[in-house]
Structures are given as C-alpha cells and as structure tokens.
Amino acid sequence: MSLPLLEVDDLHVTFNTASGPVHAVDGVSFTMESGDSLGVVGESGSGKSVTARALLRLFAITDDVRIAGSVRFDGVDLLRIDERKLRDVRGGQIGMIFQDPLTSLNPLMAVGEQIAESLRLHRGMGRSEAAAEAVELLGRVGIADPERRATELPNSFSGGMRQRVMISLAIACRPRLLIADEPTTALDVTVQAEILLLLDELRRSEQMALMLITHDFGVVAATCEDVQVMYAGRLVEKASMVHLFDRANHPYTEGLLRLVPRFEDAHTGRLHPIAGQPPITGGGGSSCAFAPRCSHAFDRCRSEVPPEVAVGPQHLSACWLAAERAKDATEAGRPWKRDP
C-alpha cells in the first residue's frame, strides 16, 4: 500500500497562556487517504479546531504555542519543514475554510482579487489569467453572474454566498486536502445543506480529501464516511459513520448521539444533555478526561488514561469498558437508542 495522504502521529499542542499551559491537543493520531472524508466531532474546546490549525501551524500572532508529534502530508512532516515550504502547502496542497464567512474575507478587496491572489501565488498565473480563473471558480461554487460578482466587495454578498466564495478560494489551487472548520455553523439551516452538498460534490469531482470539523453529528452524517470524536484534546472514538451510528462504543459518543434531537422524541419534547461541563484547560491529565461526567466511570477511569482499543473493523474506542460495551452492542444493537 502506498503512503497515506495525511498521517498525524501523536500530535500535542500546548498553549502557554498567562494562567499557565493549556494542553489543547493531547496525543492525537489518525490517517487520511486521498478522497477520504473525515468528520471530527466534539464540543467547543475539545481541541478539534486546534488540531486542524496545528496541521498548517496556523495560529494567531500572539499565541505562544508548542507543537509536538508529527504531521506527515504526502510523506513530508509539515511540523518540521521551514516557513517557506509550509507556505507552498498552505493554500496550494491544503485548503482551509473557516467558521465565520462574514469576517473571513478582506472587506476592502474585491472577492475575485482575493481568489486570484492564491492562483497567482501557487499556480503561477498572470494577472488576467488568474482573474478569469477566479470568475470560473466563482461560477463553479454556484455564484450567479460571476463575472460581475468577482469585482464586488464582500459586503455585497450574503453569509451563504460568502461561504461559497471562501470555498472557491480554498479549492482554487486544487488542493489535495480541504479542511473545513465548522463551515456551516454561522449559516441558516437551508444554506447549511447547500454548502454541505457543495463540499461533498467538490470532494468527489476534485478528488480531494475532506476533513470536516464540527460539533454537529448531523453535518458529519450528511457529508463524511469516517468520523472521529474528540474530547478534551484526545480522540475518544473513531469509526465509519455508518458503523458509529449503529454501534457507538464510547460513553461520550453515546451522549453526543443522544443530543441529536430525533424524530421519535418529538412528542416527548425531551433532550438528553450530557451532565457537567467539558474541562477548559484541555487534557494532559492521567485519567480519562470524560470520567467526571461519565455514568459508567469506575476507579481505573480516574487513575489511568484508557488506550484506543479496536472494537470492530476500523473502529477504535478509548474506554476501559470498550470491549465489554462492544459485546453488549452486538447483542442489543444501537445501545444509544434505548432510552432509560
């Protein structure tokens, strides 16, 4: 088998803040192949966005960050190449879409120009060639009258349209991996669906891998084949989407799936929140980070970090009860569906 497209191995990200270090990502490992679609799910603060940013070392100028581990993209460790080579990867090999389309575009630059900038940088196009390609790209992401729209400033676009512009910008240089960080969170529900469809369609037509970061299982279900769940900077479970929905193993995943409002619950009007709050200082402890909120927790959960255990084909779960729960699940099917 050839080299995987992306191979993240034991990634650690620590922010040095005024109130001490925050271990935002704590030993995350995963791989992606070309054409894969991976959903990364977790609550805010689970480290999912930080993981994505760490891949490209994209942090705010004032952040004091330590990254450890390795991120091999096409066999090259992105954490160890110099800034110049990294810039070729950013936007060229890996495109990125961000949460808030309203602030993600330069308010004083025509959208076409913002796309063309990338094309000129990575694909060596001339001014007019890049401008023409930008119009083409805008058309591809479903913007009507792209020729005229390309010359307009972002403030004349709606939120959904801006996110389309962002997508065209991210895919402009035909990246092999597209990272979408909560791409639909700031959008209306109807627009969300359109954007997800567009992402899915582009992934297939451009043969990109897609890494979709979200707190919403619904979004993953619509777009991704694989899913991994993060909690307090660690991966707690990974599986194929279909498999996970059927046989969620980790108690946290189970809780998250319960959170998705379901049709069956409509008449009772009941929601099933997970009790307690996620830790704010990230992981780094020597216990299962979810133990304080977990109804199944026992002594070992509070003294040792559970390893990732295979509980099925392509299915890993970091829980001391993983094997036991996997067995139960096989017998009962969809454990999360049994409401107590």
Place this chain on the structure above:
Amino acid sequence: MSVAVAKRTPDGQSAPAAEHRVWGRLIAMLGSRGWILLVLFLVLLVAASIVPDVFAPHDHEAQNLRARLLGPGESSPDGLHLLGTDSLGRDLFSRMVVGTRLTLFIAVTATLIGAGVGVLFGLLGGYFGGRTDRLLMRLGEAQTAMPMFLVAILLLSLLGPSVFILLVVLPCLVWPIFARVVRAEALRLREETFIEASIATGCSTSTILGRHLLPNVAPRILVLCVVEIGHVMLSEAGLSFLGVGVQPPDTTWGLLISEGRPLLAVAWWLTILPGVLLGISVLVLNLLGRYWEARSGAAG
C-alpha cells in the same frame, strides 16, 4: 505567532531544558510582579513629600556661595552633594526632594477635581441623554479642538499665577476624558436589563447611579486617575517652566528645570536631573496604568 515545534523524545512529550525553565520563570515573575517595583517607587515619592527632611541630606534653602555649581557627586564642607548644587550653592537633590510635595499635591488634587467634574458630567450626560448630554459632550469635544495650553497661559497670566489658579486651570484639561469614559459606561448600562429592572421596581435615579453605575466604572476611573496624574504633572511642569505656573520660593520639579535652563551649558544637571525624575515618575504612572488596565481587561 510563536510556534515552537518540540523535538520528540521517546515518550512523545516535549522536554524543554531545565535551566531554560528557570530563566523563563524568573522573567515571568519579573513580568507579573514588576508592578511591585513601580508601586514601591510611588510609595517613596509619597513618603518624600510627607517627610522631606528624612530624605533631604541638606537644607534646601541653605545657600553657600563657595559651593556653587558643584557637579553631581562632588562634596562641599557641608558634605556630599549627590546631584550637585545650583548657582546659589543649594543642594539639588534636597531641592528635588522638597519639590516633590508640591508637584504631587498639585497633580493629585487637580486630577481628582478634574475626575470629579468629569464623572459628574459623564453621569449626567450619559444618564439623562438628550440636550444635557449633547451640551456637555460638545463642550468636551470642543475643548480637545482648542489650543487649551494657550488658554491656560492666558488665564494664568490674567488671574495671576498661583497654586490656587493652577488647581482651577489644570482640571479643565482633564475632565473631558473622565466624562467620556463614564458616559460610555452609562450609555451601555442604560441598555442592560438589571438597570431596567431597577427602574421598574422604582429605584430613584440617584440610587441607580450610585449603586449600579459608579461601582461599574470605578476600576476604570481609578486606572485613568493614575495615568492622568502623570499627564497633569507634565502640564503643571510645562506651565511652571514657562513662568506662568508655580512661582518661587515655592518649588516643583518643573520650576527646577526652568531655573536650571539659563545654566544649561555650564551646569547641565540642574536642568536634566529634575526632568529625569519627572519623566521617570510619569513613566511609572503610565506603566502602572497600562498594567492594571491590561489585567482588568483580561479578567473581564
């Protein structure tokens, strides 16, 4: 952006060198505790203004024509003159110590008066809005668009320079800043539900202002006071330097600079050293103000 990519150790964790950590901690401590030094300096100043005799090695008025224009560190029969002597043989360090009292007194009093007026106007404008607000804010705005320093010179020369008149003129320079801050906060608070609730439950205007608004703005006002004391010190020094502020035999640091000026070429210390003290004091106030502002900003 400071992204450090750690070398991997066998356990996959990053392991910074131990001595690196010690230095880092020392620097961090100085960074987080540095304000103590600043406060200490201010305490010294206040102490010098309360009991100058403890700090002043010589009688600040004592003239000694045989010990004229001694440079810093030189000695006369009276003893060491740490910062030198002036053209009448008076000890500069002692004069600076003695000048601290009036310098601080004018700066603190004028700032407090200005703050009081500003807070009052800000509250009135922000709370009542409408015409009162427009009038008061226009006045403040207008002032920033006037050569107020010239106006101050004119007023002082018209009314006769004195400490009292300075305490009338200097607050005029600072009140608009306080008014602006308080007004902004009042406007913000007026929108808040708990104020609406207090109005609904029949609290009187003065209760609302006193109980809700002031406690909310108090921290910012305090920080602003610290910074503005420095600014007022500079303004007073400027006016005294120009001869329309404090008059001899009273003395402030600004006046000392002014007295030294004709001798700049022969006895630089008379001009430069009081300015250094003044500059350091204002710098300390500025740094403290920033530090506290940053901290309160980070806290909420």
Place this chain on the structure above:
Amino acid sequence: MTTTTTAASSPRLLRWMLLRRLRDGVVVLLLVVTVIFFLAHVVGNPALVFAPVDATDEHIAELHRQFGLDRPVLVRYFEYLGGLIQLDFGESTWQQRPAIDAVVEALPSTIILTVVGLAAAAAAGVIPGVVAGARARKPFDKASNLASVTALSVPNFWLGLLLILLFGVQLGWLPTSGRFETASIVLPAATLGIVHGGRIFQLVRSATFEEMSKPYVTVARSKGLTEWSILRRHVLRNTGVTTATIVGWEYVRMWGGAVFAIEYVFAWPGIGLLTIDAAHRQDFFVLQAAVIIAGAFVIFSNLLIDLGYQFIDRRIAAS
C-alpha cells in the same frame, strides 16, 4: 450595494456635517472669547493692566473712564464682540501696534514648525507602529513600545533642552535658538517628532495589531501568503484610513500644547513664544488675539482633516 443611495445623498450629508462642525467651532470660539472677556472684565480689572506699578487710585480710576470701563458690562461685551468680528483685537501695549499684526506675523512660523514636526512624528510613529503591531509581543514590539511610552512620559520642553545640550552645546552640530537658517528647525521639529511620534506609534500599533487579529488575516495565511504580503496587500489597505486619521488628529493635538513650550525652548518666533512673552509682559490684547487666532486655525484644520477623511473614505467605498 448601496452605492446609488450614497451617491445621491452624500454630498448633502457631507455639507450638512461640515456646516455642523463649523457651527460647533464658532460656538466654541465664542465660548472661549466670552470666558476670556468676563474673566478679564469682571474678575480682573483691565485698567490695572495699563496702569504703571506706582499708579494712584485716582490715576487708575481715570484710566477706567478713559477705556470706557464704567459702562455696563453687557454693552462693553457686545462692543468687544463687534470689534473681534472686524478683526480688531486691540493694541499691543508692548509692541505698540495692533495685536493682530503681531499674531499674524508669528503664525507662519508656528505652522511651518508644526507641519515639519508632524512629518517627523509620522515618520517616527507610523512605520515602527505597523511593524510592531504586525509582530506583536516580539522583542521589537516590546522595545519600541517601551520607547514610545517613555517618549510620552518625559516633559516635552525638557526633551528639547536635552537635545540642545547634546546637539547644540556638546556636539555643536545644530543651531539651538531662533529661526535664522534652515537648520534651525531641525531640533524643535525633532522634539515634536519624538513626543508626538510616540503617540502615533501607540495608536498605529494597536490599529495594526487589531487588524492582524482578524479572521481574514488567518485566511490569508492559510492561502500561503507571506507575512509581508499579508501586511502589504491586506492589512495596510484596511488600516490606511485609520492611520491617516490618527496622524491628522495628532496635528490638532500638537496645537493643544507641546508646540508652544517647544517654541519657547528654542526661541522659535511663533505663536507660543509670542504668547509667553506677552504673558510675561502682561500684554493682554496680544494674548487674547493669539488664543483666538490659534483657536480659529485649529478649528479650521480640524475641518480640513474631517473633509479629507470623508473624501478618502468615500473613494474607498466607491472603488
């Protein structure tokens, strides 16, 4: 986009804004003039100003009548306003000529000094401010930040004296007093540049820093742009107007204080030196004329800055 509506209403809006500003300016000036008048005529006694030191009471009373000071205050006030409108600011007792002549003679010197000083301040403040803001928390940022706070903390006249000591007295490189040669302007303008450059630096730095923290900058980074292109192509485009405004405002601030003390230090024959000389000689009419004319000038430049700002802003919105 709202271009069509903006284009239709904005010239009128602009004119209305300018008129309002002008009205405010006139109101302020009137206020200052009124305060001056009543302070001089009600609290003080103008006759005393003209009376010799050894004047008898009768002599003062005689002067009182001679100046028409025995008439009702309000009558005198409106007469006085009438005089001001005709640019009659009274006679200088010290220079034996109309006060306005002395002020108009001094005004160009101050304008030249402030303009050169502002250029120095902008040079000292803008570029380091942008660099420090773009590389926040780096050594350069920390060092330049401390330097600028220091520049803002030292008394400006003292800084002038320090420069005189260094470059005039010790090194003998530059003239330190008067306005007799081109080089005379170097030290006073440099002093102004340091003091006001400090503030410009602070404001530009924080504007740049704030802009650099916006999400679109992260997006630009994710496109693979260098920090330099991000700064040049994205950030500066957005902070340009703010920077221009900062510099413009600093000019107004300059007239609020520093320049006059610095003129005195360097014997620069401008409004500040004139005012201080007049203050020492108790020449009330020159003092008054200087304050009013300088005030009018500041209000006028404020207006110009606003106008310029509107113009730039509109052009950017239109492009």
